[in-house]
Amino acid sequence: MDNDLLVILSSTLSKNERNKIEIVNQKTLAFGLQLSQNEISELILARNASLKKYQRVELNDGILDKLIYTFCDSPYIDSNNYAMTLYELEDLFYAFKNECNDQISDDELFTFMREQFDEICYGDINYLRDTCLTRFSEAIRKGYKDFIKNQGENEDANLSQETRWDPDLYQSILKDLFW
């Protein structure tokens, strides 16, 4: 079975997929976010390109609707960067499915990405890719399994190598100084 056939198969867009994206697109209006028809088409094309790049085959209707649903209420996404962020996130998703050797489910990876994107990266895709996801995938390849228990949530405490902002410490010092 040659790769060309797999490329054709993976880029065969199910009619359902576009419908699903359009349904989610209506819901994201509540957050002031909407993709135009062109942007939906481009997003699907970008998804197909990512599938080809990372040598993967989609089994169902794709992950785009789920991706939009997961990230639409992020405080770091607005109408100016919405489409571009989605292109980059879907590419990251497939890249790190491979990097994790498929040992992580879609939902776990989405949860991890969303949490890190908001709480650690403050919307910086490069930091998400080069630091958070890289560390996470490396840990999974080395046998890290704790993310299964938490479904991909609260992973920063296990993986972070930096001293981060500590709100409790801040509050206690603030109390010491002003109360």
Add this chain to the structure above:
Amino acid sequence: MNYTQEDLLHLMGIVKKLAKKYTSNDSSSITYTTTKMLMEAVQYTISLSLMNDDMNVRVYNEAFDYEKLYTIGQSKLQELLADTLEQYQQFLESFDDFGICNYRQTVVDGLSAFFLHYNFQYRPHDHLLTLDYPILHDDIDLNGILRIKHYLHGILLENKVLTLYPREDIIQRIASSTPTRYTYFMDNICYPVLLNILSSLLIQKPIDTLQMTSKDIDQLDLYLATCTYDQLIDQLTLHLSEVLNALDITKSFNYFKPVIGDFAIRLMHSYNHSNSSVDIFFPTHFS
């Protein structure tokens, strides 16, 4: 069976269903490598449904209903696996490794591990083992459970030939033909035994012993001096049939047949290029 691209697109429907099971519905996409593995699994399973009882692929005349063929193939695969396992367990009860490590490791350790780890759902085409102990007629075109079944069948047939002689005689025969300790013998055990049997029959010597005396070898040399290669082949074929007939495994002639050409070439070549004698094949005294 060769599949067209259109066939492969149909098979992809089954692959997608299988992939959902494979990922426990946790992943919406799989890698090309996994897709190819599952496609191979589907094709292998379908090929089983197209096999008749003699394991020959028959032509399916109706329009292919791949889903149906896959389902039939799956039940056939499970039947085949259960039959082979049962056959193996029965064989193990009276198994004798003749003290040969390679034989024991392949048949006892290896095949047991195969039945433990064989994945008939996602990798039915993978027989997992390198099958280091060589049988007389292995079929490297087969894979998966079919290869193991063929291998086990071969071992069982060869074992029938080995039952003609006491254990000690066989060990001595192997020990005398290997420069290292006989426990490290890496070749087929039946091969030297069968060579002895057929050579004895060529010179009309009774086959009640595996020992060949100098006189026997002289007689064999004399026989080879007067016959052509084709005559030798004919005689070996005839004698092999007689032996198999006596062992009540006449139907297995095709399994043993390839060794005839091998024996003939080796005997003739040895006679022509080694001082007109085939004594290198037959140690005249056992250690």
